[in-house]
Amino acid sequence: MNAFLSSINYNAWIVPVLLLLPAIGAVGLWAHALLTAKDPAEKRWREVRVLAFSFFVVEAILSLGLWWSLDPAAAGWQAMVDLPWIPQWGVRFAVGLDGIAMVLVLLTTLMMPLAVLGSWTSIRTKPHAYYANLLILTVGMLGVFCALDLVLFYVMWEIMLVPMYLIIGVWGGERRLYAAIKFFIYTMIGSLLMLVAILYLGAEASRVGGAPNFSYDFILNNVHLDPTTTLWLFGAFALAFAVKVPMFPFHTWLPDAHVEAPTAGSVILAAIMLKMGTFGFIRFALPLFPGAAMNPSVRTLIVALAVIGIVYGALVAMVQPDFKKLVAYSSVSHLGFVMLGVFALTTESMQGALIVNVSHGVSTGALFLLIGMIYERRHTRMIEDYGGIAKVVPIFATLLTIVSLSSIGLPGTNGFIGEFLVLVGSYKTQPVAAVISATVVIIAAVYLLWAVQRIIYQKLAKPENESMQDLNWREIGLLVPLVAAIFWIGIYPKPLLEKTEPAARRLVTYVESAAGKAPVTASNQAR
Amino acid sequence: MNPAMIPEGAHPLASTIARFVWLLPLLPLLGFLINGTLAMLGVAKVGPADPSAGHGHAEEHGHGAAHGHDDHGHATRHKFAPIVSLVGPGVLVATFLLASGIFFAMRGVEMEHPYIQTLFAWMPVGDLQLNATLLLDPLSMVMIMVITGVGMLIHVFSVGYMQDDPGYPRYFAYLNLFVFFMLMLVLGGSYPLLFVGWEGVGLCSYLLIGFWFSDKANADAGKKAFIVNRIGDFGFLVAMFLMFANLGTLDVQGVAAKAAELPMGGVIATAIALFLFLGCTGKSAQIPLYVWLPDAMAGPTPVSALIHAATMVTAGVYLVARASGIFSMAPVAQLTVATVGALTAFFAATIGLKQWDIKKVLAYSTVSQLGYMFVGVGVGAYTAGIFHLVTHAFFKALLFLGSGSVIFAMHAAYHATHNHDDAQDMRNMGGLKKHMPVTFYLMWIATLAIAGIPLFSGFFSKDEILSSVFARAHHSTLAESSLLGIPGGTLLLVIYGLGLATALMTAIYMTRMMLYTFHGPNRTGAAEEPHLKEAPWVMTGPLVVLGALAAFGGWLNVPALLGAIGPVGGLEHWLEPVVGEATLRTTLGEPAHLSHSVELMLVSTAIIIAVVGIAFAVWRLKPAALVPKKDAPEATGFDRVLENKYYVDEGYDAAIVQPTVNVSRAVLWKGFDAGIIDGLFVNGSALLARAFGWMGSQLQTGQLGTYAWVLLIGVITLLGAFTFR
């Protein structure tokens, strides 16, 4: 595999191609819309979904090579491409990957076709615009994971906001406008502060280097700030990412966005977009401002918020009558684990955080797909409208049980590996936080099993449910890879851990040593 | 890591059949996959390509009802029943044969070190280089034999018991899966891997308790079991954090080696041991987490026999023995284990005195006997605890399966007459002796065994536990330490007393159960009585085997006092390489020793208590005076408190469950999330922006004249500013 990939010089072109292909796809859909304007709507819809799906599949297949072509142990960026973009401002089109980003890129490219398949029959209005939005969204998401230039990163960060806003606002549920605007403004406030911080860093870089420069590496290595500034800039970045994660108490956009978004939107939000927040912390906030991130009071604050999010999300999830909202709050809880793992800053917890990132994407993505499937049949997300449907839809019930158990963190599934590593690693540096967070193994079982019981077990009381039809081959087919991933990560996570271990280890040692080098006095000033 | 570990290939077992130890869990897993597939094939009907195109049609109607559980309907067997009947018990027979092979291989070699088989690298992260390793030593061998042996018998029994159930393949799939996880539990070479089995058996328990999920009570019971177990699992997790942070390893062998270096009675060892024990209280139904086990009787009866009596619930006992290296370093934790065990034994026995549901009696009896086992492993008499675990597996499995065949007969009788009375209530039974003679005699054997009548298996194990407690009350690390200010020696004597009281009550409630079920006149109903008949051979066969084991299982570990009847201390020698060191640590380096006369006195006390209990029950309880359930009056006074299990469930509900749910809903969700964050901050800031906008909009009068004036003033101001600055 490796020989083949290097023979086609894979690493040299793959990242730009991955970014370009969905954009081309979006243009292609537009062309299709123009060319077939006179065709019947049904035919256009059938054609456009196949067209969009094939773009996503090609994208996924192309990206698969990254698994083999990247050497996770290598120190620098890989598959790097660095081209001038806006020379006057020193902005470059610099993209590249490390093990952490690669895993997330693959998660994105592999989840997207599944998300499309998940809304294969449910989205019939304005299909061209819908699929074009999904494609542009992909560009933005991949761009965020690949960008090595702060301005490019910011542009990609904002690019993905618009299609998601439209997906929720146009194809969403009843309160879609409220949810879409809430989502947009919440995220926007955070990211504008981040823009200010980026510009400040750029100005500093140009002062140090003599020319305008937003390069990540350059800023990382050459820009040294005084503790107070570090704290402010870290705060600006952290706020943008914290909203995205979402960390308590910036999480309230998430339940609304999830509930109102169409299935694919929820899946992408949960599986990929939330990961950008944690990725932002790992890639930017921690290494760029180690002094602030390791500042005891900052660290305590973030760990405390993470723990509150973990417990609070689980408790609030427990009492939700709406299954989608329940899963949304459970995301708050899961992402809290990621934040705890990142800020506990041990190799084990960092690796655990990365695994939770992926496994939350898989499990929660699958949960949203499953909810979408019964929603399509019964047009309700309320738990109380179901009950006893294991009898009429046994395949659905089986898959829901498996996915829920993985979300609970049952050993043998992906959820356990991530949570266990996070907690075991965090205990070394944050024992109290780890122990409090561990109580969520109980609450998680309560909220999900209770919901599962009320949906698929008990008496089949509602006559509407009696004629429900089980999953079809398309739906089974799109869940099978996710279930396979659940067990793969749960039983044999070594390949995945190997991909991210060097990067995680480097990050931990870098942040520790960098923070150690410049002993933080800011904590006193901050008080 | 650990000097005691020797390379895999060099172990004497490596050249024997034991190298196929990985096949042990794999075989049941294979059975699960096959049966699971058949179960899905049996019920699944793939939906149409476009689910939003419309809903089901009339002809789909009733499709659901065709394959749900219906306790009373369908005498038709599942279409895959023949294959399932072959695969389900078949894999267990194969596993048992393999286990026996390994057992005999192990008898032939010197088991100084455990045989460790590394399967693959599981979680290689940082300092945590965790492999998936199987650990085979005499202790896990004992457990494997119990699991596969009793498991096999129960699988065979299930073929008869579940024959007409529409979920037949699903049942065997779950049961196979359970055996897989149980074997992982006892074979796990590291605590996380053990935890995989630990949670896995909990999952199977959840699935099997809620097997007939259409009934809310069953689904609730399954969920309750899982959640209560998870509370325990939290303790297990924290124990693992502590191990990793303080001992640097999670490997069973490594932890034992590192634990020996800890200070005796130190904080770390005590904390690890106590958190592990929290895990045990969940899985093994001890105070305060025992509440799930009685509810778990909602599952099919063979499940109760296998999971909730013989194997899974004893996992906590196994864990304490497995972690004996840590527990023996923490006398305070040991005293806690023993105290909790004794209190549970006593407390559950009192509830067992007044239950009417035959399975509930056995359930509380199980809780009580588990308490006994914890007393054993708690005082550092690991062999005694494990010994009681084994004999209990025999006689309790027999009791449950026997009650299963009683319920089976009752059910069939009620079914034949379309009566919906309670088939599990003893007040509806009586006089079954003449209808089900085989079950009757076998269950009496088990009753005598659990009551502690000499020469039956339970006598030996119970006696060993009690005499160990007595011995350690005088000379051990436990006697030297104290718990909550009570000196260990005194506490152990109290525990001994509780043990005796429990033994008395055990004899009483078991005799009561037998009297009400099998003796006296029949109360099932005149129409039903002719339909009562003995279960088929596929069910009684396993009962006979278990009956033999329950009767003669005591020969595994004959006390020196009775050396005349068989080899002395067989199990003790067998387990010596695993728990010997820890046992000696507790008994201050010399074997626990009681003088002949003291031992004789203890044994005779135990015998007298058992006999008195049985005699008292026979004397006081008159089955002839009992009326069927529907005619029975409400219990009053303390009877009522006992019948309602001291209202513990209600107490937990009111003190923990409801407050948590209500606070989450009213305060956290509606109050904080929707009220403060969304209401005040999010929508509040939007409101603020709107208010400023409104103020600005008031400047817009709509009068062109005003605008022109403002414009003019603005221009003049600017001009003035630039001219005269």
Next chain:
Amino acid sequence: MLVEALALSAVLFSIGVVGVLTRRNAIILFMCVELMLNAVNLSFVALSTLYGAAGQVFVVFTMTVAAAEAAVGLAIIIAIFRHVKTVNLQNINLLKG
């Protein structure tokens, strides 16, 4: 000559401003605006003797824009008149916030 022209321009402009500020009839208002534009034109032309032909070019521009504006403006006034049957600006406050 220049002084007189600029003075005339100032007078005309002031008349226009006063008209815009005081009159209520939309047509008259409009004419006053035209007056202001032409006052500015006058100063452009006058000043072109000093600063070159650019001023005269600008006059042509202004007239073009004024013509376009007149067309659009009158159209708006007619539309408003059809709507509210008056061109008295006091009665019209569609721009109210």
